[in-house]
Amino acid sequence: MAKLLKEMNKAELTKIRDEMQAKYEQYCDMNLKLNMMRGVPSNEQLNLSNDMLSCLADEYVTASGMDCRNYGGLDGIPELKKIFADLLDITADEVIVGGNSSLALMFDNVASNMSHGVRDGEPWQNQGKVKFLCPVPGYDRHFTICEYFHIEMIPVGMNDNGPDMDTVERLVSADPMIKGIWCVPKYSNPTGIIYSDEVVRRFANLKPAADDFRIYWDNAYAIHDLDVNRAKILNLIRLCEEAGNPNMPLVFTSFSKVSFAGAAVTCMASSKSNCEFILKRLSTQTIGPDKMNQLRHARFFKNAAGVLAHMDKHAEILRPKFKLVADTLRQELGSLGIAEWTEPAGGYFVNFDAMEGCAKNIVSLCKQAGVTLTPAGATFPYSNDPQDKNIRLAITCPPLSELSEALKVFCVAVKLASAEKYLSESV
Amino acid sequence: MAKLLKEMNKAELTKIRDEMQAKYEQYCDMNLKLNMMRGVPSNEQLNLSNDMLSCLADEYVTASGMDCRNYGGLDGIPELKKIFADLLDITADEVIVGGNSSLALMFDNVASNMSHGVRDGEPWQNQGKVKFLCPVPGYDRHFTICEYFHIEMIPVGMNDNGPDMDTVERLVSADPMIKGIWCVPKYSNPTGIIYSDEVVRRFANLKPAADDFRIYWDNAYAIHDLDVNRAKILNLIRLCEEAGNPNMPLVFTSFSKVSFAGAAVTCMASSKSNCEFILKRLSTQTIGPDKMNQLRHARFFKNAAGVLAHMDKHAEILRPKFKLVADTLRQELGSLGIAEWTEPAGGYFVNFDAMEGCAKNIVSLCKQAGVTLTPAGATFPYSNDPQDKNIRLAITCPPLSELSEALKVFCVAVKLASAEKYLSESV
Numbered sequence: 001m002a003k004l005l006k007e008m009n010k011a012e013l014t015k016i017r018d019e020m021q022a023k024y025e026q027y028c029d030m031n032l033k034l035n036m037m038r039g040v041p042s043n044e045q046l047n048l049s050n051d052m053l054s055c056l057a058d059e060y061v062t063a064s065g066m067d068c069r070n071y072g073g074l075d076g077i078p079e080l081k082k083i084f085a086d087l088l089d090i091t092a093d094e095v096i097v098g099g100n101s102s103l104a105l106m107f108d109n110v111a112s113n114m115s116h117g118v119r120d121g122e123p124w125q126n127q128g129k130v131k132f133l134c135p136v137p138g139y140d141r142h143f144t145i146c147e148y149f150h151i152e153m154i155p156v157g158m159n160d161n162g163p164d165m166d167t168v169e170r171l172v173s174a175d176p177m178i179k180g181i182w183c184v185p186k187y188s189n190p191t192g193i194i195y196s197d198e199v200v201r202r203f204a205n206l207k208p209a210a211d212d213f214r215i216y217w218d219n220a221y222a223i224h225d226l227d228v229n230r231a232k233i234l235n236l237i238r239l240c241e242e243a244g245n246p247n248m249p250l251v252f253t254s255f256s257k258v259s260f261a262g263a264a265v266t267c268m269a270s271s272k273s274n275c276e277f278i279l280k281r282l283s284t285q286t287i288g289p290d291k292m293n294q295l296r297h298a299r300f301f302k303n304a305a306g307v308l309a310h311m312d313k314h315a316e317i318l319r320p321k322f323k324l325v326a327d328t329l330r331q332e333l334g335s336l337g338i339a340e341w342t343e344p345a346g347g348y349f350v351n352f353d354a355m356e357g358c359a360k361n362i363v364s365l366c367k368q369a370g371v372t373l374t375p376a377g378a379t380f381p382y383s384n385d386p387q388d389k390n391i392r393l394a395i396t397c398p399p400l401s402e403l404s405e406a407l408k409v410f411c412v413a414v415k416l417a418s419a420e421k422y423l424s425e426s427v
Numbered sequence: 428m429a430k431l432l433k434e435m436n437k438a439e440l441t442k443i444r445d446e447m448q449a450k451y452e453q454y455c456d457m458n459l460k461l462n463m464m465r466g467v468p469s470n471e472q473l474n475l476s477n478d479m480l481s482c483l484a485d486e487y488v489t490a491s492g493m494d495c496r497n498y499g500g501l502d503g504i505p506e507l508k509k510i511f512a513d514l515l516d517i518t519a520d521e522v523i524v525g526g527n528s529s530l531a532l533m534f535d536n537v538a539s540n541m542s543h544g545v546r547d548g549e550p551w552q553n554q555g556k557v558k559f560l561c562p563v564p565g566y567d568r569h570f571t572i573c574e575y576f577h578i579e580m581i582p583v584g585m586n587d588n589g590p591d592m593d594t595v596e597r598l599v600s601a602d603p604m605i606k607g608i609w610c611v612p613k614y615s616n617p618t619g620i621i622y623s624d625e626v627v628r629r630f631a632n633l634k635p636a637a638d639d640f641r642i643y644w645d646n647a648y649a650i651h652d653l654d655v656n657r658a659k660i661l662n663l664i665r666l667c668e669e670a671g672n673p674n675m676p677l678v679f680t681s682f683s684k685v686s687f688a689g690a691a692v693t694c695m696a697s698s699k700s701n702c703e704f705i706l707k708r709l710s711t712q713t714i715g716p717d718k719m720n721q722l723r724h725a726r727f728f729k730n731a732a733g734v735l736a737h738m739d740k741h742a743e744i745l746r747p748k749f750k751l752v753a754d755t756l757r758q759e760l761g762s763l764g765i766a767e768w769t770e771p772a773g774g775y776f777v778n779f780d781a782m783e784g785c786a787k788n789i790v791s792l793c794k795q796a797g798v799t800l801t802p803a804g805a806t807f808p809y810s811n812d813p814q815d816k817n818i819r820l821a822i823t824c825p826p827l828s829e830l831s832e833a834l835k836v837f838c839v840a841v842k843l844a845s846a847e848k849y850l851s852e853s854v
Contacts, residue, residue: 040497040498041497049496050487053486056480058480059480060477060480069476069688071467100526100717101715107713111542114542115538115541115542145711148708256714260496261497262718263718281575284571286528286530286531286534287528287568288528292687292689292690
């Protein structure tokens with residue numbers, strides 16, 4: 001099958017279609033139950049942190065003398081603030097430690113700005129139809145937050161080095177109702193790309209028409225490198241400060257894919273002044289975060305270097321999975337000209353672009369054969385992929401043997417759907 | 428000093444005032460640093476749960492096979508849902524387990540109803556000026572939530588068996604902009620009273636003008652009895668169901684004063700149908716709660732009976748503190764006719780009513796002498812106690828010796844302020 005599908009005649013296409021159909025039916029008979037739907041760590045990765053379950057024993061007091069069992073400590077315990085600050089290369093007073101979900105921090109920040117405005121400014125909801133820029137493909141849960149708050153989403157294309165900044169700059173400087181943009185600057189979900197220095201600089205130097213415009217910088221994969229030489233992105237908080245936009249960035253990160261996905265700690269980072277405003281709301285919302293879990297993380301990791309050493313162990317587990325995906329896709333689809341995909345150096349996803357009009361069909365074929373993928377379209381606002389070609393492969397959770405099986409089914413589905421597509425066009 | 432202050436002549440009053448002034452100055456010289464400000468458990472109480480720090484060891488899977496380390500499980504793990512359901516005498520599908528703060532659950536529910544309406548109804552914020560009934564004295568943090576959302580607070584008087592229900596019924600049935608009421612039905616904060624069966628029945632049978640009216644039933648002290656024979660309140664959820672108001676009650680409770688104040692688990696309970704609506708929002712907000720901490724609680728307490736047995740140990744620690752307060756106040760102030768106070772059978776507070784116009788002065792005198800109390804007025808909406816007489820004594824945190832010291836200062840301040848008040852009136 002070294003020939004490109006588009007160069008095949010009807011007989012050749014029919015032959016491939018029939019072969020794939022037969023293979024596909026075999027898979028369907030196997031009652032597979034495989035899952036590549038969401039960016040979830042594997043058991044093996046979770047096991048890396050099991051010692052955290054007992055690492056506190058009888059300890060519950062911070063170095064500063066705070067009893068973590070009791071109320072208080074709204075912004076987080078000093079030990080953990082320092083770890084997050086060191087990892088993000090900022091200061092501890094630019095950090096607010098959150099609960100177990102960074103999504104909850106983002107949701108709450110949008111909710112706050114909608115109802116109460118940015119820094120006591122006019123609530124977004126009173127200003128007209130609020131709009132967000134959404135680089136695509138992107139993270140579905142960002143889009144769901146916008147949908148929930150009836151925020152209009154404007155898709156912006158992604159290049160290999162970040163969002164299309166010409167478009168971002170043009171739109172942001174022209175429309176005062178554009179209040180935000182969602183970014184995953186390192187190992188972007190799902191494309192895996194890394195924002196270049198130039199892109200980050202252009203973000204910091206945006207001249208928004210809205211003075212209450214905010215960059216939602218979801219640095220979820222800040223330290224999730226596969227390679228020992230960690231990729232670096234520029235420091236948005238520092239660059240914004242230098243550019244005279246100190247309050248524009250809202251940075252989020254999380255240990256969900258560092259320790260336990262459901263029981264980790266998260267953080268939000270911004271200018272000291274922004275943090276102070278956010279803490280005012282927080283003091284109405286809660287009497288304080290779960291400091292015991294913060295202490296658990298601080299004791300287990302000890303410091304930022306400890307976190308990075310721990311991430312090296314994650315990388316060891318994940319590297320063979322990313323390699324398997326790259327090898328399988330290249331081997332099965334490399335010569336056919338029916339798809340493009342990424343080989344990211346970190347993060348949790350492989351981005352797959354099928355032939356136009358084929359993504360929904362491929363995901364549906366896989367589902368019927370017992371392989372669950374992220375729904376086609378999920379990577380676009382309103383679940384609307386205008387070309388119906390993008391598929392996010394979440395490859396971290398299944399064991400290698402299952403991943404291998406799932407990829408075989410996937411590749412058969414891709415070839416089947418592509419052959420059918422060409423055949424339907426040749427009619 | 429067996430004579431009532433109001434029957435004393437100027438010379439007698441002056442004598443008392445001078446005696447108290449001298450004592451007060453002695454206290455001021457002692458550089459005391461005592462705190463009766465907030466309802467905080469003591470170290471001794473927190474120690475009761477220290478085994479929880481290591482009780483999980485290598486366990487992380489629920490009986491149903493859910494890995495608590497990973498994502499998911501939005502409504503809570505079955506083990507803990509059952510414990511909360513058993514304690515509240517409802518079913519597990521009427522329970523959503525939350526994070527470490529029940530205040531956060533209440534805040535979020537109000538936020539949700541403001542911006543998105545009750546059960547997809549018209550958002551409260553679009554209907555006009557939203558109003559809440561606030562039985563007074565009440566819990567300051569409830570009032571702070573209302574202030575934050577610009578909700579008008581209407582104070583309603585409290586009787587010994589609950590809020591003045593004639594007024595509640597009249598207002599709720601007349602004004603469709605009254606959307607909620609704050610209740611602490613058992614060991615009410617701060618009065619310590621328990622809602623009678625009749626009061627709970629009248630709540631369940633309210634006929635609100637607003638079909639999106641909600642009862643915020645903050646059952647924070649549901650199992651915080653001092654007496655071995657636990658006080659019972661009627662089941663609002665069941666009664667509302669019977670009265671044809673199944674979606675009216677929103678019940679909240681918390682283990683913050685059961686295990687660790689800052690690192691516990693909380694729950695919200697309502698009709699199954701309400702829970703389903705609330706979970707829809709929750710699925711946009713977060714990928715799931717901290718299930719490890721839920722499992723920690725489920726394993727440590729085992730079941731509802733285990734929780735109650737644990738609460739008996741809390742009661743043993745708290746009983747002498749409540750007794751000390753009752754004894755001291757009776758001994759120091761009992762014969763003077765200048766104050767009234769409660770001797771509650773549970774909860775965290777003693778409610779103290781000074782002479783009209785004296786509360787702020789007493790709290791301020793205490794503060795200058797190093798004894799911090801809840802600010803006067805905090806128990807009323809907008810911190811405005813119209814009679815300036817209510818003081819909340821939060822007595823659980825200090826060790827007995829410190830509590831004893833703080834109470835002495837407090838009683839001197841009460842007598843000093845009262846004598847001054849009479850003297851100023853006799854001029």
